[in-house]
Amino acid sequence: MTPDGVATQKINFSILLFVSLLCGLIFDQDDVIAPETERNSEIQSCFPDMCNLLKEFGAMRDKLGVMENKLKDSENQILELKNKDTTKVILTAAVGSKGAMGPFNTDTTLIYRAVKTNIGNTYSPYTGIFTAPVAGVYYFTIFYHAGGSHQAKLYLYKNNEMMVRAQDHWSVFDTADNGGNAVFLQLQQGDQVYVRMAANSHVWGYDYDTTFSGFLVTQM
Known part of the structure; x- marks a missing residue:
């Protein structure tokens, strides 16, 4: 795998870890502080923010995928040019x-x-x-x-x-x-x-x- 591909995976993993931790903090606070009815109300109020965050994460992941594909295309073109340069008759x-x-x-x-x-x-x-x-x-x-x-x-x-x-x-x-x-x-x-x-x-x-x-x- 290329260094760019490794970097992309690390960014995806970091974003996913951040979202998971944020969800965990929200649920833990609800369990300790609020009664059941209040907890449900607060969770419902938080869901829109979580959805927006997940949408942003998805959009960022798509952009990273496009960038990774462009990098792969560039690498293939460079390799093709190198192969042409090395063929001498x-x-x-x-x-x-x-x-x-x-x-x-x-x-x-x-x-x-x-x-x-x-x-x-x-x-x-x-x-x-x-x-x-x-x-x-x-x-x-x-x-x-x-x-x-x-x-x-x-x-x-x-x-x-x-x-x-x-x-x-x-x-x-x-x-x-x-x-x-x-x-x-x-x-x-x-x-x-x-x-x-x-x-x-x-x-x-x-x-x-x-x-x-x-x-x-x-x-x-």
């Missing part, structure tokens, strides 16, 4: 292989093994898949470097749906290609984001050239 990883990746006969999920930053531990360097830890808006970028002897074509997927792509055609005159793309995605908790390289295309590896990055913009 920042990712950058490079392909990390030596030389060219591809071309392959089928579309292939790129696994970025050279992890630069993985705050939140949301990306797996074993599968190449990013998994959203919370619902929110995320920002992702893909960049590649490739030679000109084959096409370069990367697709960024959300679950099973392609979101954006980056591509360049092969050329006998253009010996090096660079390209990229970026996107804001609204994700639910557990949604997956990854990059696939199209069949018969390639990119250049190493730890610096072809990268996949993302971060949480705002939690929803």
Whole structure:
């Protein structure tokens, strides 16, 4: 229980104790001083005051209950804001292989093994898949470097749906290609984001050239 809740209970108990003692004093005085008929008359004359006191006590108790509920709502909002502040997602990883990746006969999920930053531990360097830890808006970028002897074509997927792509055609005159793309995605908790390289295309590896990055913009 919160300190405010304890304080509220103490106030309620004190008021109730005061009312009980006051009633006891009134009845004790009646028993000692007055005959039966006078005692009944005095008790009846005191009842309106007691009723007013009890009404005031009830109104005070209701106000305290409203205040306690507001305090609880404020505490829940503060906790929710703290939870949002503690969820941090920042990712950058490079392909990390030596030389060219591809071309392959089928579309292939790129696994970025050279992890630069993985705050939140949301990306797996074993599968190449990013998994959203919370619902929110995320920002992702893909960049590649490739030679000109084959096409370069990367697709960024959300679950099973392609979101954006980056591509360049092969050329006998253009010996090096660079390209990229970026996107804001609204994700639910557990949604997956990854990059696939199209069949018969390639990119250049190493730890610096072809990268996949993302971060949480705002939690929803």
